[in-house]
Amino acid sequence: MFIQRRTPALVLAPMDGVTDALMREVLTEISPFSYCVTEFIRVSALVPSDRVFLSDVPELNNGCKTLCGAPIQVQLLGGNPERLAASAQRAVALGAQGIDLNFGCPAPTVNRHDGGATLLKYPERIEEIVGTVRAAVPHEIPVSAKLRLGWDCMSSIHANAERAARGGASWITIHGRTKMQGYTPPAYWRPIGEVRAMLDIPVVANGEIWGVDDLKRCQDETGCEHFMIGRGALAEPGIVRACAQVLGMKIGPSHVDMLDGDPARWRDLLSMVVARSMICNESERRSVSRLKQWLNYAHKRGTVSWFDELKRMASHDEILARLGIYASTSSGREAA
Numbered sequence: 336m337f338i339q340r341r342t343p344a345l346v347l348a349p350m351d352g353v354t355d356a357l358m359r360e361v362l363t364e365i366s367p368f369s370y371c372v373t374e375f376i377r378v379s380a381l382v383p384s385d386r387v388f389l390s391d392v393p394e395l396n397n398g399c400k401t402l403c404g405a406p407i408q409v410q411l412l413g414g415n416p417e418r419l420a421a422s423a424q425r426a427v428a429l430g431a432q433g434i435d436l437n438f439g440c441p442a443p444t445v446n447r448h449d450g451g452a453t454l455l456k457y458p459e460r461i462e463e464i465v466g467t468v469r470a471a472v473p474h475e476i477p478v479s480a481k482l483r484l485g486w487d488c489m490s491s492i493h494a495n496a497e498r499a500a501r502g503g504a505s506w507i508t509i510h511g512r513t514k515m516q517g518y519t520p521p522a523y524w525r526p527i528g529e530v531r532a533m534l535d536i537p538v539v540a541n542g543e544i545w546g547v548d549d550l551k552r553c554q555d556e557t558g559c560e561h562f563m564i565g566r567g568a569l570a571e572p573g574i575v576r577a578c579a580q581v582l583g584m585k586i587g588p589s590h591v592d593m594l595d596g597d598p599a600r601w602r603d604l605l606s607m608v609v610a611r612s613m614i615c616n617e618s619e620r621r622s623v624s625r626l627k628q629w630l631n632y633a634h635k636r637g638t639v640s641w642f643d644e645l646k647r648m649a650s651h652d653e654i655l656a657r658l659g660i661y662a663s664t665s666s667g668r669e670a671a
């Protein structure tokens with residue numbers, strides 16, 4: 336369902352604030368992702384309630400798949416092995432088919448509370464956390480770990496990845512940067528390849544894959560067959576289909592090939608997202624904020640030219656009017 340040896344995979348990266356359920360639905364519909372990982376669910380003083388899981392991962396009510404059938408892995412973040420294990424059990428009881436453990440989040444508030452990348456300083460704790468969660472859920476539920484290369488030293492990945500594997504991780508995903516490197520390019524893929532050669536479990540390579548050329552270089556440098564793509568899939572959705580073609584994966588009729596920043600394709604895509612947001616009665620503020628975060632990546636890659644205008648917009652009406660779909664009037668909406 337998730338990672339299988341000798342079957343290439345393209346994974347949608349978890350991106351807190353962007354890849355919520357609605358975006359997972361849209362992105363898996365338009366791109367041939369093998370599966371996706373939820374934004375992190377924080378496990379601090381308490382095990383998250385059923386309500387939290389079901390609101391963050393409504394796909395639990397759909398066999399833990401998006402509507403178009405892409406599997407979802409539930410990601411947990413925290414530093415307490417027992418509470419993480421109890422949270423994983425709760426997620427599985429609600430229908431989760433796979434658990435991912437976050438050892439990479441660089442946010443200071445998360446790190447101050449013993450979560451995310453801070454654990455990269457303690458390889459033995461990574462083993463304990465993975466082992467405790469692994470032991471708590473049924474054998475057929477994969478438990479994976481998502482790591483950065485280290486806190487401030489790239490070679491930490493060797494010990495951390497080995498400990499995650501010893502704890503029983505089904506596979507590991509490695510973002511090729513330390514916490515201190517944040518999101519500043521480049522991503523360092525070579526250490527990912529060293530870990531792949533060292534371990535007997537699959538390794539998913541991640542970081543700075545913005546197109547087919549990056550994918551091929553990452554493939555060469557790491558020897559990996561599985562790749563996770565985040566911001567690139569937002570900036571230029573067509574790259575996922577192009578990468579899938581390189582990997583010999585199956586492409587479907589709904590998978591878009593928009594690679595050239597074609598305004599008409601962006602208009603169709605954005606209007607689809609806005610329409611879905613309206614149908615599910617999502618808060619407009621939330622929806623507009625997510626669109627801005629998303630299109631900021633497209634703007635930086637030069638695939639959307641009107642981001643400066645978008646930044647000042649506060650409503651669906653304004654965005655749709657800009658897209659030429661319909662205009663706001665004093666009496667309400669009116670078809671253009």
Ligand SMILES: Cc1cc2nc3c(=O)[nH]c(=O)nc-3n(C[C@H](O)[C@H](O)[C@H](O)COP(=O)(O)O)c2cc1C
Binds near residue numbers: 348373375410510
């Ligand atoms: C806005 C944003 C939010 C993120 N949230 C998460 C998260 O919730 N969990 C996680 O493991 N990684 C998170 N990441 C890291 C990404 O999953 C990924 O590792 C990183 O963006 C590098 O991949 P890319 O270069 O393909 O974007 C986030 C990244 C961004 C940009």
